[in-house]
Amino acid sequence: MSGTKTINHWLDGKLFEGASGLLAPVTNPATGRVTGEVALADVADSRAVIDAAAAAFPAWRDTSLAKRTQVLFAFRELLNERKHELAEIITAEHGKVLSDALGEVTRGQEVVEFACGIPHLLKGAFSENASTKVDVHSMRQPLGPIAIISPFNFPAMVPMWFFPLAIAAGNTVVLKPSEKDPSAAIWMAELWAEAGLPPGVFNxxxxxxxxxxxxxxNPSIKAVSFVGSTPIAQYVYAAGTAHGKRVQALGGAKNHAIVLPDADLDLAADAMVNAGFGSAGERCMAISALVAVGEIADELVAKIAERTRTLKIGDGTRDSDMGPLVTKTHRDHVASYIDAGEAAGATLVVDGREVQADGAADGFWLGPTLIDNVTPEMSVYTDEIFGPVLSVVRVETYDEALQLVNSSPFGNGTAIFTNDGGAARRFQNEVEVGMVGINVPIPVPMAYYSFGGWKNSLYGDTHAHGMEGVHFFTRAKAVTTRWLDPSHGGLNLGFPQNI
Structure with a gap:
């Protein structure tokens, strides 16, 4: 692999080669070519990075809120100025089109902006004279070094769900990105250093x-934030909590969209294409199961198929709507579900296996696929495929549709398309899913709300970002105080400063 770059670790504000000598290839999915090698840490390398985070924690914990916030604002400004650079890195290693990569960075930046308000978010409460001459107040304090284990599909946004709040609250961070697209993490580390973050706070x-x-x-790590498949989320949660750590492990999904007979079918068809095939379906919030209610199914499927056939599949740096899948192995895995659905008797309306992509012949191409007449026992329905495959399940009533959604072992996101306010209100109350869209296909909450599902889509009690994120990265303390004599600080006519 001569001539390729090596993507190393980041420790104490600088690149760290490590001593393991282990490397893995990094590939451009649009060409199939190896573009770099990423270092793979052994236990000693891992401990060196964790030790750096642990050593930096006491000073960062005691840094004033004012100074922490200044660093957050500086990071936000640098990110806003240079986010196109980060988008290009994401496209080169993940494969998603540039506009989608830029959207990912922008959504992550929303959490950075939310974290800039950390002085307000960390405010406690105060009760004067709770007992005679006794006052009580509360505070939230950081935990210590935090581990973030992020997936390949959002190499910038998912880490930004966590590290802005963790750092703003006074914690230090060890980010373990996916080895499939590791360069975005190093780019963000360099940006933190430029923003003035002390060495060792972000690693x-x-x-x-x-x-x-x-x-x-490792006992130095106090909490773990994870996003990935359900089996690994279960493992991370079990192993982390068994070692005394606070864990939020966001798992897999099988997101349904119900379309009622009174819905605007053009709006619904646009939404199904956008939510089913954006980022090649490699989103935990992608719609992968369309539940068509009543007699609209034929018309709705025809509209979706018409739109799907207009999509341009190709290299993300070109004028394309959808890029390749992240690896050849994953591409073949997704294609196997199309094979299985066809063999089980489903109707293949648009076959992504036949795609003619605008890109290199060795790219990991699989076009958007629309499968009709899918039944709940088929693997194309039951499994999280994580690719551009939209399955259509036909039912006769709203109650059947609701039962289908609530029977799923996953509970990440869902949507309903209707012009009936009563039906929408009933759905948001009855559906057993953590994030709900009404005429919105990908209901990812804004940063000041919290992201997370129910059932097998989340292990742990706390969701990402929003106030739940603030609480995850801090712990509460209540202080009861009695002062017998007033104290005097002397004279100082200078204007008080926040330093």
Whole structure:
């Protein structure tokens, strides 16, 4: 692999090669070519990065809110000025089109902006004279070093769900990005350094299962934020909590969209294409199961198929609507579900296996696929496919549709399309899912709300960002005080400063 770059770890404000000597290839999905090698940490490398975060914690914890906020604002400004650079890095290693990569960065930036309000978010309460001459107040304090284990599909946005609030609250961070697209993490680390973040507060640990396991068992790590598939989320939650850590592990999804007979079918068809095939379906909030209610199914499927056939599939740096899948192995895995659905008797309306992509012949191409007449026992319906495959399930009534959604072991996101306010209100009350859209196909909350699902889509009690995120990265303390004598600080006519 001569001539390729090496993506190393980030420790104490600088690149860290590590001593393991282990490397893994990094590939451009649009060409199939290896563009770099990423270091894979062994236990010793992992401990070196974790130790740096632990050593930096006491000073950062005691840094004033005013100074912490200044660093957050500086990071936000630098990110806003240079987000196109980050989008290009994401496209080169993940494959999503540039506009989608830029959208990812922008949504992550919303959490940075939310974290800039950390002085207000960390305010406690005060009760004077709770007992005679006794006052009580509360405070929230940081936990210590935090581990973030992020997936390949959002190499910038998912880490930004967590690290802005963790850092703003006074914690230090070890980010373990996916080894499939590791460069975005290093770019963000360099940006933090430029923004004035002290060395050791934000660190990057490249690696595979070995690095993950050390993060889960190392006593210096106090909390773990994870996003990935459900089986790994279960493992992370069990292992992390068994070692005394606070864990939020966001797992898989099988998101349904119900379309009622009174819905605007053009709006619904546009939404299904956007939500089913954006980012090649590699989104935990992608719509992968369309539940068509009543006699509208034929018309709705025809509208979706018409729109799907207009999509341009190709290299994300070109004028394309959808890029490749992240690896050849994943591309073949997704295609196997199309094979299985066809073999089980579903109707293949648009076959992505036949795509003619605007890109290199060795790219990991699979076009958008629309499968009709899917039944709940088919694997194309039951499994999280994580690719551009939209399955259509036909039912006769709203109650059947609701039962289908609520029977799923996943509860991440869902949507309903209707012009009936009563039906929408009933749905938002009755559906057993954490994030609900009404005529909105991908109901990702704004940063000041919290992101997370129910059932097998979340392990742990706390969702990402919003006030739940603030609470996850801090712990509460109540202080009861009695002062017997007033104290005097002397004279100082200067204007008080926040320093």
């Amino acid at each position: 990057v640990l490249q690696g595979d299962r070995t690095a993950v396991n050390e993060l889960l068992v």
